Amino acid sequence: xxxxxxxxxxxxxxxxxxxxxxxxxxxxxxxxxxxxxxxxxxxxxxxxxxxxxxxxxxxxxxxxxxxxxxxxxxxxxxxxxxxxxxxxxxxxxxxxxxxxxxxxxxxxxxxxxxxxxxxxx
Amino acid sequence: xxxxxxxxxxxxxxxxxxxxxxxxxxxxxxxxxxxxxxxxxxxxxxxxxxxxxxxxxxxxxxxxxxxxxxxxxxxxxxxxxxxxxxxxxxxxxxxxxxxxxxxxxxxxxxxxxxxxxxxxxxxxxxxxxxxxxxxxxxxxxxxxxxxxxxxxxxxxxxxxxxxxxxxxxxxxxxxxxxxxxxxxxxxxxxxxxxxxxxxxxxxxxxxxxxxxxxxxxxxxxxxxxxxxxxxxxxxxxxxxxxxxxxxxxxxxxxxxxxxxxxxxxxxxxxxxxxxxxxxxxxxxxxxxxxxxxxxxxxxxxxxxxxxxxxxxxxxxxxxxxxxxxxxxxxxxxxxxxxxxxxxxxxxxxxxxxxxxxxxxxxxxxxxxxxxxxxxxxxxxxxxxxxxxxxxxxxxxxxxxxxxxxxxxxxxxxxxxxxxxxxxxxxxxxxxxxxxxxxxxxxxxxxxxxxxxxxxxxxxxxxxxxxxxxxxxxxxxxxxxxxxxxxxxxxxxxxxxxxxxxxxxxxxxxxxxxxxxxxxxxxxxxxxxxxxxxxxxxxxxxxxxxxxxxxxxxxxxxxxxxxxxxxxxxxxxxxxxxxxxxxxxxxxxxxxxxxxxxxxxxxxxxxxxxxxxxxxxxxxxxxxxxxxxxxxxxxxxxxxxxxxxxxxxxxxxxxxxxxxxxxxxxxxxxxxxxxxxxxxxxxxxxxxxxxxxxxxxxxxxxxxxxxxxxxxxxxxxxxxxxxxxxxxxxxxxx
Amino acid sequence: xxxxxxxxxxxxxxxxxxxxxxxxxxxxxxxxxxxxxxxxxxxxxxxxxxxxxxxxxxxxxxxxxxxxxxxxxxxxxxxxxxxxxxxxxxxxxxxxxxxxxxxx
Numbered sequence: 001x002x003x004x005x006x007x008x009x010x011x012x013x014x015x016x017x018x019x020x021x022x023x024x025x026x027x028x029x030x031x032x033x034x035x036x037x038x039x040x041x042x043x044x045x046x047x048x049x050x051x052x053x054x055x056x057x058x059x060x061x062x063x064x065x066x067x068x069x070x071x072x073x074x075x076x077x078x079x080x081x082x083x084x085x086x087x088x089x090x091x092x093x094x095x096x097x098x099x100x101x102x103x104x105x106x107x108x109x110x111x112x113x114x115x116x117x118x119x120x121x
Numbered sequence: 122x123x124x125x126x127x128x129x130x131x132x133x134x135x136x137x138x139x140x141x142x143x144x145x146x147x148x149x150x151x152x153x154x155x156x157x158x159x160x161x162x163x164x165x166x167x168x169x170x171x172x173x174x175x176x177x178x179x180x181x182x183x184x185x186x187x188x189x190x191x192x193x194x195x196x197x198x199x200x201x202x203x204x205x206x207x208x209x210x211x212x213x214x215x216x217x218x219x220x221x222x223x224x225x226x227x228x229x230x231x232x233x234x235x236x237x238x239x240x241x242x243x244x245x246x247x248x249x250x251x252x253x254x255x256x257x258x259x260x261x262x263x264x265x266x267x268x269x270x271x272x273x274x275x276x277x278x279x280x281x282x283x284x285x286x287x288x289x290x291x292x293x294x295x296x297x298x299x300x301x302x303x304x305x306x307x308x309x310x311x312x313x314x315x316x317x318x319x320x321x322x323x324x325x326x327x328x329x330x331x332x333x334x335x336x337x338x339x340x341x342x343x344x345x346x347x348x349x350x351x352x353x354x355x356x357x358x359x360x361x362x363x364x365x366x367x368x369x370x371x372x373x374x375x376x377x378x379x380x381x382x383x384x385x386x387x388x389x390x391x392x393x394x395x396x397x398x399x400x401x402x403x404x405x406x407x408x409x410x411x412x413x414x415x416x417x418x419x420x421x422x423x424x425x426x427x428x429x430x431x432x433x434x435x436x437x438x439x440x441x442x443x444x445x446x447x448x449x450x451x452x453x454x455x456x457x458x459x460x461x462x463x464x465x466x467x468x469x470x471x472x473x474x475x476x477x478x479x480x481x482x483x484x485x486x487x488x489x490x491x492x493x494x495x496x497x498x499x500x501x502x503x504x505x506x507x508x509x510x511x512x513x514x515x516x517x518x519x520x521x522x523x524x525x526x527x528x529x530x531x532x533x534x535x536x537x538x539x540x541x542x543x544x545x546x547x548x549x550x551x552x553x554x555x556x557x558x559x560x561x562x563x564x565x566x567x568x569x570x571x572x573x574x575x576x577x578x579x580x581x582x583x584x585x586x587x588x589x590x591x592x593x594x595x596x597x598x599x600x601x602x603x604x605x606x607x608x609x610x611x612x613x614x615x616x617x618x619x620x621x622x623x624x625x626x627x628x629x630x631x632x633x634x635x636x637x638x639x640x641x642x643x644x645x646x647x648x649x650x651x652x653x654x655x656x657x658x659x660x661x662x663x664x665x666x667x668x669x670x671x672x673x674x675x676x677x678x679x680x681x682x683x684x685x686x687x688x689x690x691x692x693x694x695x696x697x698x699x700x701x702x703x704x705x706x707x708x709x710x711x712x713x714x715x716x717x718x719x720x721x722x723x724x725x726x727x728x729x730x731x732x733x734x735x736x737x738x739x740x741x742x743x744x745x746x747x748x749x750x751x752x753x754x755x756x757x758x759x760x761x762x763x764x765x766x767x768x769x770x771x772x773x774x775x776x777x778x779x780x781x782x783x784x785x786x787x788x789x790x791x792x793x794x795x796x797x798x799x800x801x802x803x804x805x806x807x808x809x810x811x812x813x814x815x816x817x818x819x820x821x822x823x824x825x826x827x828x829x830x831x832x833x834x835x836x837x838x839x840x841x842x843x844x845x846x847x848x849x850x851x852x853x854x
Numbered sequence: 855x856x857x858x859x860x861x862x863x864x865x866x867x868x869x870x871x872x873x874x875x876x877x878x879x880x881x882x883x884x885x886x887x888x889x890x891x892x893x894x895x896x897x898x899x900x901x902x903x904x905x906x907x908x909x910x911x912x913x914x915x916x917x918x919x920x921x922x923x924x925x926x927x928x929x930x931x932x933x934x935x936x937x938x939x940x941x942x943x944x945x946x947x948x949x950x951x952x953x954x955x956x957x958x
Contacts, residue, residue, distance in 0.1 A: 001904065001905075011470060011472070014135075014470075016132040016135075017132045017135050017136075020132050049307075055473075073877070075305075075877075076304070076305060076306075076307045076875075076876045076877060077307050078306070078307030078308060078309075079307065098306065098307075100306045100307070100308060100367050100368070101308075101366075101367040102367075105468065108173060114319075117316055117319070118312065118313055118316045118364060118367070119307075119308065119309070119312060119367070120309075120312060121309060121311065121312040121315050121907070121936075121937075304876045304907075304908060304909045305876070307876075309907045309908050309909075310908045311907065311908045311911070311937055311940055311941060312907070312908075314940065314941075315940055325942070326940065326941060326942045327942065328941045328942060328943050328946070330915055330946070333912070333915055333916065333919065334919075335919050335920075335921060336887070336890075336916055336917070336919050336920040336921065337887075339883070339916045339919070341879035341880055341882070341883045341909060341912065341913045341916060342876060342879060342880055342909065344908065344909075344912070345912065346908065346911075346912055346915075346941075348941070
């Protein structure tokens with residue numbers, strides 16, 4: 001059974017590159033354009049991992065993770081945060097919200113694949 | 122299916138950009154290598170460029186890119202490892218390869234046929250360098266598309282089958298105690314351990330259950346398990362540490378390199394547990410310590426009066442060389458240093474900055490509008506606040522624009538290669554000097570000045586710098602010099618292309634211009650004005666000039682490109698000594714001071730720096746296309762006609778006199794609103810068909826205003842002007 | 855996740871289905887606790903387990919530690935065997951690991 005990964009990013013090309021890399025490695029992928037969209041797309045589905053941008057319109061990544069982790073079915077989903085900033089405060093807030101894995105953009109698709117396969121067996 | 126093909130092409134775009142950056146980097150390093158020996162970092166970077174292109178290319182299934190880059194990568198790997206040295210021929214070959222990879226990627230972008238034959242030819246040369254027989258399996262043979270990491274790990278098991286000697290050398294020991302909350306964070310310890318297989322082979326695992334409470338006391342969501350892992354791997358410590366990067370904070374991750382496996386590990390494990398015999402068993406089970414070594418160490422400990430740590434004992438016995446302990450503390454310091462370097466610059470996607478600047482622009486407009494309304498209220502206190510607010514908003518605008526500034530070095534960096542190639546082509550020795558590469562200008566400008574600069578540089582090399590014989594005869598150094606200088610001056614950036622060649626020939630230019638009917642023989646012109654004639658459309662002094670840029674475009678195209686950026690091009694020349702082409706460009710294209718006018722129901726914006734004056738249209742002008750102003754002819758056009766505005770015309774229309782470069786023209790409008798801050802937005806599809814408009818903006822009351830493309834409008838008038846120059850000037854003189 | 859017990863005197867057996875992961879271990883432990891109070895031995899059939907992680911594996915160890923009771927797991931599917939193997943806990947758990955490992 002393929003594992004399902006939710007990608008949340010307002011950049012289309014970013015979503016596509018990551019999504020393509022993951023699909024090419026037998027992961028199922030759901031894409032969302034921002035935090036609000038992502039919450040809507042959860043829809044009770046089993047999600048094994050979330051990859052989320054921090055800065056997004058409508059609902060930012062940290063708020064999204066905080067909201068998602070309130071839902072029992074998604075309480076323990078590992079979250080990979082994509083960040084372009086060295087701002088430790090954002091990272092701290094994100095980690096408190098439950099996002100423990102941080103990946104600095106830009107990254108290679110293979111790097112993301114490596115991160116995902118570290119987190120998902 | 123349609124959707125997925127769009128996905129592919131768009132994501133490919135990201136790959137292309139990435140590949141382009143890497144190829145630029147490759148080129149820069151190779152050119153540096155020509156001057157001086159590369160350091161290790163450069164060689165590694167060079168290898169990584171090819172490696173990454175191959176890797177990403179594989180991700181997109183670009184087999185030809187992968188096949189070719191793979192061979193290049195092999196050569197770069199040899200260079201990196203020192204088993205191959207740079208020489209001039211190899212640099213030339215690698216530059217050709219870099220070009221070829223670039224061509225392959227262009228072919229992917231354009232869906233054109235892959236230049237496979239060229240790949241094969243270059244592969245043969247590369248294999249010559251590698252010392253392999255050409256015609257081996259690589260060209261035309263089965264394509265090796267396996268990404269490198271897989272190959273590296275695939276090599277591991279073979280090595281460990283050789284026997285215990287090799288195993289011992291590659292034998293890592295990991296002691297892992299995860300934080301209590303690790304499971305609740307969604308992190309799965311066994312997933313990390315499983316990932317270690319990417320770097321080698323797990324020889325043995327002991328799961329440590331000592332901390333596991335009884336049934337009643339156990340909270341199943343808390344992690345009580347620990348793991349002792351013995352790993353056979355040739356990976357680096359950083360790579361192995363990287364596996365646990367996301368759980369470092371609350372976990373104790375001890376990683377012992379092969380050389381220090383017994384003593385170091387015993388020490389650290391003991392610090393964790395203190396149960397010596399149990400650790401001993403684990404280590405023996407893992408193959409980290411032999412039973413005999415353990416027995417001896419334990420016996421030694423029993424004999425000692427004060428119990429010493431097993432680790433120390435082993436070191437004393439000489440069973441283990443005392444190696445450097447890379448403690449966790451040290452690792453943390455490293456991480457800190459890395460973070461500091463990273464935080465010095467932040468890479469932000471261009472579209473995000475564009476979106477910010479767009480919004481800031483609207484903020485400025487709204488701010489100015491609000492300020493104007495408050496100004497009419499006669500409330501001094503409120504106005505004072507509004508003043509402050511507006512000045513803050515303008516500060517933010519300036520800061521936001523500065524965010525998009527990039528160093529011009531980004532453009533200059535392609536020239537060393539150009540100068541190298543063109544001088545070989547021309548058989549001249551030419552040196553390039555670059556000054557002011559750190560001067561900044563807007564990213565959008567950087568993208569657009571590359572081609573004009575390329576023209577100017579090639580022009581200088583081709584026509585400016587004399588042949589070596591002529592230079593010798595003139596007592597100049599044989600090696601010619603082309604300089605690129607950039608510097609800021611009052612809100613603009615100046616970029617100079619300077620050569621120490623023969624200078625411009627005033628008499629010859631003047632004569633040609635007369636012959637071509639551009640000026641009258643009686644015209645009295647300054648040196649500057651004469652030099653500027655070479656920028657006129659259709660001007661040419663020599664047969665060679667059509668070859669200027671190698672693309673058959675003249676200097677007039679360069680000039681109009683620069684003017685389209687609201688820049689100017691000046692020429693200075695010292696006969697026999699030098700020629701300087703000086704571009705003066707605004708720092709940004711995003712926000713301009715505009716002049717707001719109206720025709721019928723439409724609003725138009727003219728860039729303020731192009732406006733000379735406003736005058737009333739003489740009532741008796743009729744259908745004439747120009748009129749006399751202070752004894753000079755001024756061609757003019759009615760915007761009403763250009764934009765097909767209907768409805769009643771203003772009884773007393775005005776003329777806005779605009780200037781662009783050396784030319785002037787009048788634009789007839791109905792109303793004048795005055796100065797305004799204008800944020801240029803790109804034209805939507807709605808306006809794509811409208812001529813003579815370069816962008817749109819939102820004006821204070823919320824209406825859309827169109828930004829006039831003044832150069833285009835002036836070109837519209839240019840036939841009139843030229844026929845006037847030809848016919849009227851001799852009469853006037 | 856599903857777990858239904860079938861009691862036969864002091865013995866009980868159950869089939870566990872679905873996930874044996876961090877999401878289900880809390881609930882499972884509670885269910886095991888109430889059953890183990892009443893019986894001496896419990897046999898859990900894992901055939902229907904679709905997914906397992908470290909938390910799931912740890913719960914197997916915790917269940918084994920119920921004082922004075924015998925808990926045995928049988929019919930390990932590939933998803934479970936893989937982790938038991940990786941963690942080298944086959945002998946520590948002491949359950950019969952049929953030849954499923956070889957077959958898969």
